[in-house]
Amino acid sequence: MGAPNLLNPERRMLRAMQLSDADRSWDLASLLAACDWTDQAVAVGAGHGLQNHGYVSVSETRLVEVRLDVEGERAVEDGLLEQRLWSWITEQSTATMADLQQAFERHEAGPGVGLLKQLGVEIESGVLVAPDPERLEATLLERAAFLSALPAQAEALDETMLGHFSSRKNLIQSVERTVRHWSLTPAGLECSPDDLQESMVVTDITPELLQGEEWKSATFRAFDVALEATTPRTGRSHPMQALIERIRAIFLEMGFSELVDDYVQSAGWNMDALFIPQDHPAREMQDTFYLDEPASIDIDQAVMEAWKAIHEHGGETGSTGWGGSYSTDVSQRPLLRTHTTVNTIQYLAENPTEACRVFSVDRVFRKEAIDRTHLPEFHQIEGIIMEEGANLQMLVTTLKTFYAKMGYPEVRVRPAYFPYTEPSLEIEVKWRGKWLELGGAGIFRPEVTEPLGITSPVLAWGMGLERLAMLVLGLDDIRQLYISDLEWLRNQPIL
Numbered sequence: 001m002g003a004p005n006l007l008n009p010e011r012r013m014l015r016a017m018q019l020s021d022a023d024r025s026w027d028l029a030s031l032l033a034a035c036d037w038t039d040q041a042v043a044v045g046a047g048h049g050l051q052n053h054g055y056v057s058v059s060e061t062r063l064v065e066v067r068l069d070v071e072g073e074r075a076v077e078d079g080l081l082e083q084r085l086w087s088w089i090t091e092q093s094t095a096t097m098a099d100l101q102q103a104f105e106r107h108e109a110g111p112g113v114g115l116l117k118q119l120g121v122e123i124e125s126g127v128l129v130a131p132d133p134e135r136l137e138a139t140l141l142e143r144a145a146f147l148s149a150l151p152a153q154a155e156a157l158d159e160t161m162l163g164h165f166s167s168r169k170n171l172i173q174s175v176e177r178t179v180r181h182w183s184l185t186p187a188g189l190e191c192s193p194d195d196l197q198e199s200m201v202v203t204d205i206t207p208e209l210l211q212g213e214e215w216k217s218a219t220f221r222a223f224d225v226a227l228e229a230t231t232p233r234t235g236r237s238h239p240m241q242a243l244i245e246r247i248r249a250i251f252l253e254m255g256f257s258e259l260v261d262d263y264v265q266s267a268g269w270n271m272d273a274l275f276i277p278q279d280h281p282a283r284e285m286q287d288t289f290y291l292d293e294p295a296s297i298d299i300d301q302a303v304m305e306a307w308k309a310i311h312e313h314g315g316e317t318g319s320t321g322w323g324g325s326y327s328t329d330v331s332q333r334p335l336l337r338t339h340t341t342v343n344t345i346q347y348l349a350e351n352p353t354e355a356c357r358v359f360s361v362d363r364v365f366r367k368e369a370i371d372r373t374h375l376p377e378f379h380q381i382e383g384i385i386m387e388e389g390a391n392l393q394m395l396v397t398t399l400k401t402f403y404a405k406m407g408y409p410e411v412r413v414r415p416a417y418f419p420y421t422e423p424s425l426e427i428e429v430k431w432r433g434k435w436l437e438l439g440g441a442g443i444f445r446p447e448v449t450e451p452l453g454i455t456s457p458v459l460a461w462g463m464g465l466e467r468l469a470m471l472v473l474g475l476d477d478i479r480q481l482y483i484s485d486l487e488w489l490r491n492q493p494i495l
């Protein structure tokens with residue numbers, strides 16, 4: 001019968017015990033020496049393991065050891081308080097209480113005299129007298145001898161003395177200790193030494209290891225994956241930043257290039273270029289942050305003339321426009337962009353004929369009252385595809401692909417309205433059984449593309465990043481993203 005399940009320390013201990021007398025009782029020190037160990041815990045652990053296997057038996061004795069405490073150590077050096085007082089008394093011709101209080105400090109004189117009284121000393125008219133000095137001195141000697149015999153096992157000590165010193169402060173202390181003795185059982189004795197060879201335990205698999213032969217007979221350390229472990233608390237990206245990185249990676253993978261542009265823009269590019277009428281309610285002060293500085297933003301005169309024609313009567317597009325009169329002053333008003341479409345449209349104006357796929361993930365501003373789902377500053381995931389033959393089907397497929405890569409395979413689109421797209425769509429994603437609106441999309445209208453010289457169809461979309469973050473992170477309040485709640489931040493998943 002072999003012992004294949006033994007751990008290395010158990011093998012070593014059993015082997016050491018077999019090499020000595022079969023009926024020897026081993027104490028800790030001899031085990032440590034025989035096994036060449038210094039750590040008591042290793043020996044106790046191995047002994048415990050061998051006991052569970054039935055190869056050794058363990059006897060445990062609980063011992064109480066009595067040791068000197070701080071005051072006890074002082075007493076051994078300088079004498080017990082009652083001894084020091086008695087020595088002083090014997091040196092005086094007449095030992096008066098008044099002299100004693102001079103010779104000793106108050107914290108010693110009081111208790112000291114108390115101790116002496118218990119030993120028979122009396123005070124007669126202020127003088128200390130001992131009716132039986134021999135007995136008193138015998139007791140003092142006995143006490144001193146008790147202390148100098150420490151440390152010792154409690155059961156070997158005089159009970160009365162032990163009781164006496166236990167009642168006094170800080171003179172002695174008792175320490176409990178378990179003493180173990182190990183001995184071989186018949187099964188342990190029979191274990192074949194061949195089974196007690198210590199095996200190599202592999203904790204790391206390295207190329208060097210695999211080049212040799214030793215690993216073939218090695219034991220591989222098992223990992224207990226159910227063990228509790230501490231969570232590493234190191235620096236990491238803010239979940240919002242991590243999400244942005246993931247979105248970037250997806251668009252880059254889909255063949256898009258990233259566009260980064262300013263958030264200070266003109267009303268012209270932010271709205272007029274997108275055929276948003278100059279009297280549109282969203283352009284009002286209460287919805288948009290206009291800027292005092294700079295006083296105005298220059299826009300190419302020819303571009304503004306083109307917008308003016310489009311807005312007033314549809315220009316060359318065959319559209320009737322919005323009518324009324326268009327103001328180039330309004331166009332040049334500075335504002336904080338209300339959507340990132342302001343940047344993609346400018347990109348198209350600069351590159352009107354080259355097919356492109358462009359995206360951005362950037363900050364936009366709207367005068368929103370802050371609540372669970374609204375912030376005045378938020379982010380949009382914007383994108384365009386311009387190429388010959390681009391169509392609605394392609395737009396829907398692109399959006400579905402993006403959300404599928406984000407982990408939301410169920411996407412649907414519904415008709416919507418934006419002044420700058422036709423058709424216009426609303427994008428919805430299914431989350432926990434509900435359809436949630438995440439953004440808008442569409443194909444730019446001729447009123448948008450023609451004045452800028454764009455000839456191919458442009459698919460465009462703009463989606464809320466914070467909305468998406470709420471899904472990804474399971475939030476019910478958008479503000480959670482922008483407060484420094486360290487506990488929450490630490491517990492966010494790695495995106």
Ligand code: PHE
Binds near residue numbers: 338339
């Ligand atoms: N700009 C729109 C918004 O802010 C989204 C959108 C972009 C719609 C492009 C259509 C095309 O909601």
